[in-house]
Structure formats: C-alpha cells, structure tokens
Amino acid sequence: MNDRVRVIDAKKFFGKVVALNGVTLSVKEAEVVLVIGPSGSGKSTLLRCINRLERLNSGEIWIDNDEVTKPKADIRKIREEVGMVFQSFNLFPHLTALQNITLAPKIVKKIPEKEATDKARMLLERVGLIDKADVYPGQLSGGQQQRVAIARALAMEPKVMLFDEPTSALDPEMIKEVLDVMLDLAKDGMTMLVVSHEMGFARAAANKVVFMDNGEVVETGPPEKLFTHPDMERTKRFLDHIL
Amino acid sequence: MATLKKSRIEISDGALIPEKDDSAVFSAWRISFFGALALIIALPLFSPEPYRRILLFLPDGILRTFEVTVLSIIFALFLGLFTGLGRISRIKVINRIATIYVEVIRGIPLLVQIFYIYYALGRIIKLPDITSAVIAMAVCYGAYLGEIFRAGIQSIPKGQMEAALALGMSRSQALRKIILPQTIKVVLPPVGNEFIALLKDSSLVSILAVSDLLRRGREFASKTFYYFETFTMVALVYLVITLFFSRLVALMEKRLHQNER
Ligand SMILES: Nc1ncnc2c1ncn2[C@@H]1O[C@H](COP(=O)(O)OP(=O)(O)OP(=O)(O)O)[C@@H](O)[C@H]1O
Numbered sequence: 109m110n111d112r113v114r115v116i117d118a119k120k121f122f123g124k125v126v127a128l129n130g131v132t133l134s135v136k137e138a139e140v141v142l143v144i145g146p147s148g149s150g151k152s153t154l155l156r157c158i159n160r161l162e163r164l165n166s167g168e169i170w171i172d173n174d175e176v177t178k179p180k181a182d183i184r185k186i187r188e189e190v191g192m193v194f195q196s197f198n199l200f201p202h203l204t205a206l207q208n209i210t211l212a213p214k215i216v217k218k219i220p221e222k223e224a225t226d227k228a229r230m231l232l233e234r235v236g237l238i239d240k241a242d243v244y245p246g247q248l249s250g251g252q253q254q255r256v257a258i259a260r261a262l263a264m265e266p267k268v269m270l271f272d273e274p275t276s277a278l279d280p281e282m283i284k285e286v287l288d289v290m291l292d293l294a295k296d297g298m299t300m301l302v303v304s305h306e307m308g309f310a311r312a313a314a315n316k317v318v319f320m321d322n323g324e325v326v327e328t329g330p331p332e333k334l335f336t337h338p339d340m341e342r343t344k345r346f347l348d349h350i351l
Numbered sequence: 352m353a354t355l356k357k358s359r360i361e362i363s364d365g366a367l368i369p370e371k372d373d374s375a376v377f378s379a380w381r382i383s384f385f386g387a388l389a390l391i392i393a394l395p396l397f398s399p400e401p402y403r404r405i406l407l408f409l410p411d412g413i414l415r416t417f418e419v420t421v422l423s424i425i426f427a428l429f430l431g432l433f434t435g436l437g438r439i440s441r442i443k444v445i446n447r448i449a450t451i452y453v454e455v456i457r458g459i460p461l462l463v464q465i466f467y468i469y470y471a472l473g474r475i476i477k478l479p480d481i482t483s484a485v486i487a488m489a490v491c492y493g494a495y496l497g498e499i500f501r502a503g504i505q506s507i508p509k510g511q512m513e514a515a516l517a518l519g520m521s522r523s524q525a526l527r528k529i530i531l532p533q534t535i536k537v538v539l540p541p542v543g544n545e546f547i548a549l550l551k552d553s554s555l556v557s558i559l560a561v562s563d564l565l566r567r568g569r570e571f572a573s574k575t576f577y578y579f580e581t582f583t584m585v586a587l588v589y590l591v592i593t594l595f596f597s598r599l600v601a602l603m604e605k606r607l608h609q610n611e612r
C-alpha cells in the first residue's frame with residue numbers, strides 16, 4: 109500500500125528548545141501507528157506539525173500527494189483531510205453534541221443542513237451516543253465528550269486521524285469506551301497516527317510502534333517485538349518505566 | 352473533568368452585582384431597591400411640597416439620561432469590539448493603534464475627556480451638545496469595553512481555536528462561530544456593569560448643556576432653593592435605575608449559563 113503520511117527529516121525548534129530533531133516516519137494507508145515516548149519528547153509537536161498547527165523549521169511532510177509544509181500549501185484543504193483528536197477533547201461548549209459535529213461540514217464543506225445532520229446522527233450512533241445528540245458537552249462525561257470529539261473529526265471524512273493522548277485525561281472506567289471506538293475505526297480501515305501509552309490498544313490495533321525521545325525516533329517496530337525485546341537500551345528503560 | 356474551565360473576568364464594579372445567596376427576602380439588594388422605590392413614592396405622597404414638584408420635574412431628565420446612556424453604549428460596544436479584536440490582532444499596526452487608544456483613554460479622566468472632546472470638536476464642527484456628549488462617552492467606554500472584550504477572548508481556552516482550525520475552519524470563521532459566541536457569555540456581566548457605570552457617569556455630561564437627570568435637578572434646585580430635597584430625589588432615582596439594571600444583568604447571566612454545566 110501507499111504511504112498516506114510521510115514525515116521526512118522534520119525539525120522544529122521553540123526558541124532554543126529542540127522539539128523535533130530530524131524525525132522521519134511514514135504511515136501507510138489503513139495502517140495504525142502508535143507513538144510512545146517520555147514527556148517532552150516531541151510527540152504532540154509531531155502531530156501538530158502534520159496538520160500545521162505548528163510549522164516545521166525544516167524537513168517535509170506529505171499527505172498523499174500534497175506537501176503540507178510548502179509555503180503555498182492549501183492548508184485548510186489539508187486540515188479537512190486530517191482529523192485531530194485532542195487530549196482535552198476541545199468540544200465547543202456552546203454547541204450541542206450534534207451541532208459540534210455538523211458545524212464544520214456545514215461551514216467548511218458547505219454541506220446542506222439536512223445532510224450534515226443525518227451524517228452526524230449516523231456518527232453519533234456509531235460512537236454509541238445517539239441519545240446525547242441534543243446535550244451540551246458540559247453535561248457529558250469525559251469519555252462521552254471524547255467520543256463526540258471523534259465523531260466531530262470523522263464528520264469531515266478525513267483520510268488520516270491523529271490522536272494526541274486521547275485517553276490520558278479520562279478516568280480509568282471511561283478509557284475503554286473510547287479505545288473501543290478507536291479499535292472499531294482501525295478495523296474499518298482508517299489510517300491512524302496515535303500518541304498513547306495504552307498497551308492493550310497497541311497490541312490489538314497497532315501495526316507499528318514508534319518510540320520517540322528527545323525529538324528523535326529512537327526505534328520503530330511491530331508492537332510484539334518493540335514491547336518485549338526492543339533493540340535499543342533507551343527504549344528498554346522507558347518501557348521498564350511505564351509497564 | 353479538568354477541561355474547559357470557564358474563566359471569569361475581573362469585575363470592576365462588583366459591588367453592584369447581586370451575590371448568589373442574594374435571593375433572601377431581606378437581601379441587601381431588596382432592601383436598597385424597594386427602600387428607594389418606597390421613598391420615591393412616599394415622599395411626594397406625604398410631603399407634596401416640594402417632593403411632588405420635584406418628581407414631576409425630573410422625568411425629562413431621566414429620558415435624556417437614558418438617551419445618552421443607550422446611544423453611548425451602542426457606539427462604545429462597536430468601538431470596544433474592534434478595539435478588543437485589534438488588541439489580539441497579529442497585524443502589528445492594528446495592534447499598536449488599539450493599544451495606544453486604550454492607554455491614552457484610560458489615562459485621562461472622563462470629565463476631562465468630555466470637556467476636551469466638546470471643545471476640540473467645537474473648533475472643527477458645531478455639533479449638538481448631546482452628540483458631543485455621546486461621542487465623548489463612547490470614545491471613553493470603547494477603551495474600557497475593548498479591554499473587557501480582549502480579556503474575554505483571551506479567556507477562551509486555546510484548544511477551542513485549535514480544534515476549529517484543525518477542522519478546516521478559517522481564523523475568521525473560528526472567531527465568529529466558536530470564539531465570539533463563548534466570549535459573549537463571559538463578557539456579559541462585566542459589559543452589563545460597564546453599562547451601569549456608564550449610566551452613572553452620564554451624569555458628568557450635565558456639565559455640557561445636556562439636560563440629563565442631574566442637570567434637571569440642578570435647574571430645579573437653583574430655582575427653588577430646595578437643594579437637599581431635590582438631590583435626595585435625584586440620588587434615589589439613580590439608585591433605583593442602577594439597582595434595577597444590576598439585577599437584570601445578574602438574571603441574564605444566570606440564563607446564559609443554564610445551557611451548560
Ligand atoms: N508552543 C510551545 N512553545 C515552546 N515550547 C514548546 C511549545 N510546544 C512544545 N514545546 C516544547 O517542545 C518540546 C516537545 O513538546 P511536546 O509537547 O511535543 O512533547 P510531548 O512528547 O507531547 O510531551 P507530553 O507527553 O508531555 O505531551 C517540549 O520541550 C516542550 O516544552
């Protein structure tokens with residue numbers, strides 16, 4: 109299969125801080141790639157550069173045949189194709205669950221109200237929240253909010269979904285409901301780049317795990333291999349730390 | 352759920368906003384409001400001379416005060432919104448202009464501004480007194496409201512703008528559909544308070560030949576020498592009006608927040 113996302117020698121600095129120090133990785137179509145690594149290793153920055161919430165200092169990022177990083181890139185078009193799910197959900201609190209999902213399709217893709225609403229209901233059904241369509245985010249639990257956030261991203265029919273620690277702000281009993289939705293997506297053939305330390309999810313869904321440290325990719329491999337006998341000493345130390 | 356924490360803005364005139372537990376029958380607000388109202392009704396009833404005459408003389412002034420206040424707040428809101436947006440603009444020139452405007456205006460007492468604008472404008476163009484008064488009030492309050500809007504916009508968590516951008520919205524779509532609607536809820540109480548403050552400050556324009564409530568009172572008093580009685584009534588009328596609006600602001604705030612949480 110083709111590479112859907114390609115990151116080539118990406119470098120990103122915040123002042124003197126080196127957030128990405130020459131990262132190269134790729135995600136194939138329908139592949140699920142998990143990114144792990146200690147705090148401050150540049151995982152979020154990597155995702156944020158892919159939909160250009162942050163701009164690289166050097167290097168290239170491609171989504172299919174579109175170069176995200178070239179100055180003249182149609183960035184809004186690219187963002188339509190890249191869904192993003194945040195650690196803190198970032199639902200719009202003044203809109204209902206349904207409105208959260210329909211807003212962007214309506215104003216960005218100019219999809220008619222009726223069609224957008226039908227689609228949104230279908231997505232809510234899919235994440236198991238159809239009965240919460242008219243509820244405001246403040247009245248939803250964290251797990252429910254995150255599922256709405258996933259539905260909101262899916263409504264744009266993205267080619268790739270980026271997840272930045274989607275379950276780390278959740279109480280333990282809510283983690284599973286979100287991971288189940290993500291697993292379902294993975295089975296359905298969605299291309300996913302996921303920052304997460306959920307080993308269960310990694311084993312069940314990930315094709316590849318990438319270990320990052322200090323803005324660099326230290327090691328890449330299939331989950332069984334990387335989790336059980338990693339090649340690099342740094343990976344081993346990190347895994348000892350979190351497992 | 353530690354997310355989406357609703358930030359509040361400092362309220363400048365906080366004393367006017369009723370407290371949460373202010374629903375008691377003998378709350379401070381009720382005692383002041385109904386006390387003042389009772390006096391306004393009782394004094395003319397039991398002591399018609401001079402209170403009745405005073406009461407009949409004041410309504411024109413009340414209308415004028417409202418006219419100045421409402422016109423000023425409308426212009427000030429527009430000015431304030433643009434100033435607030437200017438203050439967070441990434442375009443340097445706009446940002447600088449907005450900031451200078453705020454700094455300059457906040458550094459000059461309102462009374463001085465009113466005089467200044469009145470006479471400065473007077474050299475170029477002869478405007479009706481009420482127009483000069485409204486311009487002066489709006490220019491001044493535009494700066495204060497600008498700061499409220501800026502703080503309001505900045506109080507919306509950064510993740511909101513990012514989520515909107517990540518969905519493919521343009522910056523201006525995100526502002527209009529995501530940021531400003533949330534800002535309105537946050538700024539409503541402080542804006543309501545500015546409205547009340549403006550209503551009170553509008554008494555300053557009585558210095559120009561605008562026959563607002565205070566000026567009507569002064570006219571009456573200087574004719575009849577009932578200074579104490581007249582200014583008692585004037586004060587009571589201001590008090591009733593401002594207390595009424597402060598309650599209204601509080602109720603509106605409550606309604607706006609009902610949807611969430
Ligand atoms: N906007 C920013 N301004 C300045 N420095 C930043 C900014 N964003 C990230 N950094 C720095 O870049 C480095 C990488 O941060 P990043 O958030 O990508 O790490 P992370 O791997 O996602 O960490 P975590 O697991 O804590 O989320 C850190 O040193 C961080 O302090």
Ligand SMILES: [Mg+2]
Pocket residue numbers: 151152153272273
């Ligand atoms: Mg992070």
